[in-house]
Amino acid sequence: MQFQExxxxxxxxxxxxTGGGGKSTAMARLAAELSxxxxxxxxxxTKLALxxxxxxxxxxxxxxxxxxxxxxxxxQLNQSVLVTGPAAESEPKxxxxxxxxxxxxxxxxxxxxxxxxxEADGARGRSLKAPDEHEPVIPAFTDLVLNVVGMxxxxxxxxxxxxxxxxxxxxxxxxxxxxxxxxxxxxxLITSPQGGLKGVPPxxxxxxxxxxxxxxxxxxxxxMTAAALLSSPRLRSGILGSMNADRPVWRVFxxxxxxxxAAGGSRRMGQVKQLIPWKGKPLxxxxxxxxxxSGLTSVVVVLGDxxxxxxxxxxxxxxxxxxxxxxxxGQSTSVRRGTQAVIGNVxxxxxxxxxxxxxxxxxxxxxxxxxxxxxxxxxAPRAGDRWGNPVLFDKTTFDGLSRLTGDRGGRALFGQYRxxxxxxxxxxxxxxxxxxxxxxxxxxx
Numbered sequence: 498m499q500f501q502e503x504x505x506x507x508x509x510x511x512x513x514x515t516g517g518g519g520k521s522t523a524m525a526r527l528a529a530e531l532s533x534x535x536x537x538x539x540x541x542x543t544k545l546a547l548x549x550x551x552x553x554x555x556x557x558x559x560x561x562x563x564x565x566x567x568x569x570x571x572x573q574l575n576q577s578v579l580v581t582g583p584a585a586e587s588e589p590k591x592x593x594x595x596x597x598x599x600x601x602x603x604x605x606x607x608x609x610x611x612x613x614x615x616e617a618d619g620a621r622g623r624s625l626k627a628p629d630e631h632e633p634v635i636p637a638f639t640d641l642v643l644n645v646v647g648m649x650x651x652x653x654x655x656x657x658x659x660x661x662x663x664x665x666x667x668x669x670x671x672x673x674x675x676x677x678x679x680x681x682x683x684x685x686l687i688t689s690p691q692g693g694l695k696g697v698p699p700x701x702x703x704x705x706x707x708x709x710x711x712x713x714x715x716x717x718x719x720x721m722t723a724a725a726l727l728s729s730p731r732l733r734s735g736i737l738g739s740m741n742a743d744r745p746v747w748r749v750f751x752x753x754x755x756x757x758x759a760a761g762g763s764r765r766m767g768q769v770k771q772l773i774p775w776k777g778k779p780l781x782x783x784x785x786x787x788x789x790x791s792g793l794t795s796v797v798v799v800l801g802d803x804x805x806x807x808x809x810x811x812x813x814x815x816x817x818x819x820x821x822x823x824x825x826x827g828q829s830t831s832v833r834r835g836t837q838a839v840i841g842n843v844x845x846x847x848x849x850x851x852x853x854x855x856x857x858x859x860x861x862x863x864x865x866x867x868x869x870x871x872x873x874x875x876x877a878p879r880a881g882d883r884w885g886n887p888v889l890f891d892k893t894t895f896d897g898l899s900r901l902t903g904d905r906g907g908r909a910l911f912g913q914y915r916x917x918x919x920x921x922x923x924x925x926x927x928x929x930x931x932x933x934x935x936x937x938x939x940x941x942x
Contacts, residue, residue, distance in 0.1 A: 498746040501507045501530045503736045504704065508535055510640040511603055511613040513701075515633045516693060517620030517661055518647025518726060519708040521545070522740045524614050525552035531612050532576035538568075539579045540599060541616040542634035544590040545574070554581035559594060565601060572609040599636050615639070617696075624650040624709070626661035627669045627686060633696050641702040644693035647709040650678055651718040661867035677839075680718050681705075684725035688732060702733050710747060711739040723750035727794050730842055748869040751844025753889065755793040755861070756835035757785055757816075758906075760801025760824035760853035769930050771851035774812060775938055779810045780929060789814060791861035793847060797838050799824075799831045807851075827904030834897050846898075848907055849887040852929040854938070856887060864889045864918050873917035875910065878925040879889045884908070884918070885925025 500523070512527070529535045532554075539553050550556040555575040557568065560583055571578050580602060582592030594602070599615065606613040618633040620626045624647030635642060649659060656663045656674040664848040667674045669691045670682055687693035687705045705726055707719040716737070723735035727750060738746040757847050759771045759781050771781035781798075788796045796816045800807055801824025808818055819838045823830040836846055845868055847855060860878060867876050868889055876889040888907055889899060897910045929935055 498744060498871065499530055499566040499747070500527050500738070500740070503734075503738070503746040503749045504643070506531070506643065506871075507621045507640075509607065509612060510747040511606070511636065512641045512643060513615045513617040513633070513635045513637055513639045513772075514643050514645060515618040515628070515635070515696075516645040516687075517618075517622075517626045518624040518645050518650070519706075519740050520616055520618065520620070520645045521549050522551065523643065523645055523706055523708065524616060526616055526740045526745055528552060528577050536572040536609055536611040537577040537614060538602055538609075538611045539577060539614045540602055540635075541581060541593040541758055542596070542599060543593045543616060543619040543632075544585060545581055545593070545616060546589070547584065547589045547591060550579060550581075550591065553577040555579070556581070558583050558591075559598060562601065564765065565605065568605050569609060572605075572611055585673055593634075596634065597637060600638070603636070603638055620661045623661035623833035624648075624659040625666065625683065625686070627665035627692050628695050629662065629665065630668070635696045635698065635701075637698050637700045639698050641704065642697045643704050643706050644687050645706045645708055646683055646722075648715040648718050648722070649709050649712040650696065651683060651714070651722070652677055653679055654678070660770050673806070680721035681725050683722045687726060688729035694731060697731075699794060703731055704733050705735045706740075707735055707737045708740055712735050716747065720748070720750075721792055724747070724792075726750065728858070729751050734844060749872060751867060752794040752842060753792070753837040753845045753847055753865055753868065755788040755791070755796040755847050755849055756839070757781065757788060757796065757798045757834075757849045757851055758828065758831045759807050759829045760799045760804075760821045760833065761828070762802035762825070769807070771807060772803065773929065773935060775854055776851070780854045781807060781808055782814075784849050784851050784856060785811055785814055785816060787856055787858045787861060788849055789816070790858040792865045793861065794843070795839065797835050799835045801825075801831065828904075828906045829903055832898055832901055832906055838894060839893055843892065845891045847887050853886055855924040855925065855927055860919075860921065860925065861887065867917055867919060871917060874914035875907070875916045877916060877918060878921045879918040880926050882924045883926055884911070885921070887909055888929070
């Protein structure tokens, strides 16, 4: 996956890069991807090494505000332009710009419909850091903040050469400098108000880039770190990758909510089918348990007919209940109600049907992993040429889900969005619709 895909990038954004472990490389990578379609303006509020001037096709040295006058023309002639202060006198670096100059760049970028990339932090080439009192310098207008960490730091001591300002890392995490850094420590530092979240504007998106996963154990450490990051509601996603690779992003970890549709009635079998017992538990209990045992970050159960009885059947399970008063109007009402309950804080939703007890956590996890690898809009299991359940919907489909009407579920969107499939067996086709299905289910127990 390309970097801009993983960030779900919108043209014209202003992006600030903080942390360590490859910020400049990540900036250069994103600039190269974006500049193929629109101009990119790059700058820094901190110092940049002299050799980093090559991250853009043109370098402008800014000494006074009037030096900005030629910039609009330069953005028309060049794919990317780097703007820095003059060279420092005491070290081989370009000086960063003042907040006022960066604000002026933002106005020029808006006029040119250009993206503005800002290095807002320095780490002296280290893989991990905690910011000092004056860091980072993130403009208030920033749309997205990306905190970068190198995965080669996992397993190293806090006072190792890979850590910038180990005393501050130690203080933020509340551990000694002799202690080895775990994935949990890295995640805690990224999501700390004194760490990766320091200075992030309240309305900016916040993402973490877990870079250098090509080191030994890097993918494993990255996945563990990303999973821990998702406990922070402020974080939008954890991106795992190696910015020097041809395809720089390996996985994108975002919150995926499970929505169990358990609102419908089915009186022809003497009771609502989600309460039919199987292996000593109601059908809906098996579905919810599979969802809870998977990598879904939260589980919502949509109630309707016999709401209190279904709620009682799930007593003790860590789920959120929402009631759909309009359940009799069709499945679309439950789809909308469930999506509304989670829409502000997730990158996708997975709909599970309460009458499909053979769906296991392993299938749910396979769908989630497919999404992490591709961010495909719709992902479903497939048995032969038939689509099954459950189905995962990326956030790009939420508008379509909100417009569903009548007795139509998410399958009505299959013709409108790209669909990815996971080949599996016919268990993904089996649901309980009539007494014959109940007999088949009992025979398979």
